[in-house]
Amino acid sequence: MWKNMNKPDFGVLDGLKVVHSATNMAGPMGATMLADHGADLIWLENPRIPDTSRSGIPLTVEIERRNCRTLALDIPSPQGREIFKKILEDADIYIEGWKPGTLAKWGLSDDVLWSWNPKLVIVHVSGYGQSGDPEYYTRGGYDAIGQAASGFMNQNHGAVAPFSCDAQAAMYIAFSSLAAYYRVCKTGVGESIDLSQVEIMMRQQLYLSDYATNGRTYGDESKKSATIAGWGPFTAADGQDIYVVGIGGNTMRKGADWLGLKYGSELNPEGNSIIAKGTAAGDEWDRVLTEYIASVPAATAEKELLAHSIPCTRIMTYEDVLNTEHWKMRGTFTTYKSSHGYDINSVAPMPHMANRPGQVWRGAPSLGMDNEEILGELGFSAEEIEKLYADGVINKRPVEDFRQ
Structure with a gap:
C-alpha cells in the first residue's frame, strides 16, 4: 500500500x-486541482521521453505539477506493468491522456484495470473522445485544437488565450472524477469517463446550442457583444480601456438614467434590464457610454460607473493584478519553494475553503525524483530498484531549473 x-x-x-x-x-491540471486540496497524487511519466511541458513555456511544470510525487515508469514493459498494477490497486482515481486505444493495445483496458481494482475511477482525456469516427478520435488534441474544432475560435475570431480549453477540460476532469468517486462510495462499482476537450468547449457555448436549435448565428464577439448594447471595452481619455457589462435592473434604473437614458422613458422603460444591440436604445446606450468614458481618465470612469451601478473594470495588466490590494487581502497568491530551491509566486489553490483550505506543500518534482520512495512503499528493496534502473524500467534526471 502506498x-x-x-x-x-x-x-x-x-x-x-x-x-x-x-x-x-x-489532464495534469485537473489532477493538480485535486492535489491542491489534499489528494495524494502520483505522476507516472515516460522514463525516456519526458513530458512535453518540461521543455515548453517556463514554469508550466512548476505550476501544473506541484503537490505531487513522480515515478518515471515504462508502463507497458512486463516489470512496469506489475508496478502499475500495484499502484492502481490502491488508487481511487486514475487519469490518463494517451492516444485513444493505447492502454487497450498494451493489454490494459478498463476491464483489466477493474479486475485489479473494481472501485477505480478511470478518466480518459483526449481531444476528440475514445470512440466515433477513427478519422477524428485518432487525432491529437491540444488547447488551440479544442478551440478551433468546437467553433469557439471562429466565433471569437481567433484563439481566446493560451490554455483556455485546457483549463475548462481540467475543471471537468476534477468535477467528473469526484462525481464518479461519490457514486463509487455508494455502490462499490468503478466508472470510466470519456472526456473530449472539443466536446467540453462545445458544452461551454450557449451560441452553439442556439444555432443547433434555431439556426441563429451571432456576429463577431471577440471584442464587443454582437447582441447586447453597453457590453465590451471602451477607451478612456488616458488611452486605457475599461470593460463594461451594462446590463441589469439597477444598471438601467441608476446608471443609464445617470447618463441620460431616463428610466421609464421609451428608450429605457421601467423593468428593463438589457438593451439590445442595433436598436435606437442600443445605439444611444453605446453612444453615451463611449462619450462619457472618453471624456475622463480610466480610474475616474471606473469609480463613477461603479458608483452608479454599472459593472465595469479597467482591463488589468499582470502588474495591475499583482498590485491590487484586494487580492493581497484575500491571499490570492502564494509563494512556495521549487525543488531547485528558488521561490515560485503563483495563484494559490482555488477556491478558498473555510475549514479545510488547500495549500501548496511542494514544488514540481524532476523526472523520477520519487522513484525510490514510491517503490519502497510498494515493497521493493534497494537491490530490486537498482535492477529496475539497469533494465530501463525506471529512470531519473537531475532537478531542473524551470525559470529559463
Missing part, C-alpha cells in the same frame, strides 16, 4: 489517492 508520509494533512480531499499519466496541460 501513502505519502511527507504530505501534510490538509484540504477537503486528504486521503483521496489519485494517479495520472497525462501529459501537457489538461
Whole structure:
C-alpha cells in the first residue's frame, strides 16, 4: 500500500489517492486541482521521453505539477506493468491522456484495470473522445485544437488565450472524477469517463446550442457583444480601456438614467434590464457610454460607473493584478519553494475553503525524483530498484531549473 508520509494533512480531499499519466496541460491540471486540496497524487511519466511541458513555456511544470510525487515508469514493459498494477490497486482515481486505444493495445483496458481494482475511477482525456469516427478520435488534441474544432475560435475570431480549453477540460476532469468517486462510495462499482476537450468547449457555448436549435448565428464577439448594447471595452481619455457589462435592473434604473437614458422613458422603460444591440436604445446606450468614458481618465470612469451601478473594470495588466490590494487581502497568491530551491509566486489553490483550505506543500518534482520512495512503499528493496534502473524500467534526471 502506498501513502505519502511527507504530505501534510490538509484540504477537503486528504486521503483521496489519485494517479495520472497525462501529459501537457489538461489532464495534469485537473489532477493538480485535486492535489491542491489534499489528494495524494502520483505522476507516472515516460522514463525516456519526458513530458512535453518540461521543455515548453517556463514554469508550466512548476505550476501544473506541484503537490505531487513522480515515478518515471515504462508502463507497458512486463516489470512496469506489475508496478502499475500495484499502484492502481490502491488508487481511487486514475487519469490518463494517451492516444485513444493505447492502454487497450498494451493489454490494459478498463476491464483489466477493474479486475485489479473494481472501485477505480478511470478518466480518459483526449481531444476528440475514445470512440466515433477513427478519422477524428485518432487525432491529437491540444488547447488551440479544442478551440478551433468546437467553433469557439471562429466565433471569437481567433484563439481566446493560451490554455483556455485546457483549463475548462481540467475543471471537468476534477468535477467528473469526484462525481464518479461519490457514486463509487455508494455502490462499490468503478466508472470510466470519456472526456473530449472539443466536446467540453462545445458544452461551454450557449451560441452553439442556439444555432443547433434555431439556426441563429451571432456576429463577431471577440471584442464587443454582437447582441447586447453597453457590453465590451471602451477607451478612456488616458488611452486605457475599461470593460463594461451594462446590463441589469439597477444598471438601467441608476446608471443609464445617470447618463441620460431616463428610466421609464421609451428608450429605457421601467423593468428593463438589457438593451439590445442595433436598436435606437442600443445605439444611444453605446453612444453615451463611449462619450462619457472618453471624456475622463480610466480610474475616474471606473469609480463613477461603479458608483452608479454599472459593472465595469479597467482591463488589468499582470502588474495591475499583482498590485491590487484586494487580492493581497484575500491571499490570492502564494509563494512556495521549487525543488531547485528558488521561490515560485503563483495563484494559490482555488477556491478558498473555510475549514479545510488547500495549500501548496511542494514544488514540481524532476523526472523520477520519487522513484525510490514510491517503490519502497510498494515493497521493493534497494537491490530490486537498482535492477529496475539497469533494465530501463525506471529512470531519473537531475532537478531542473524551470525559470529559463
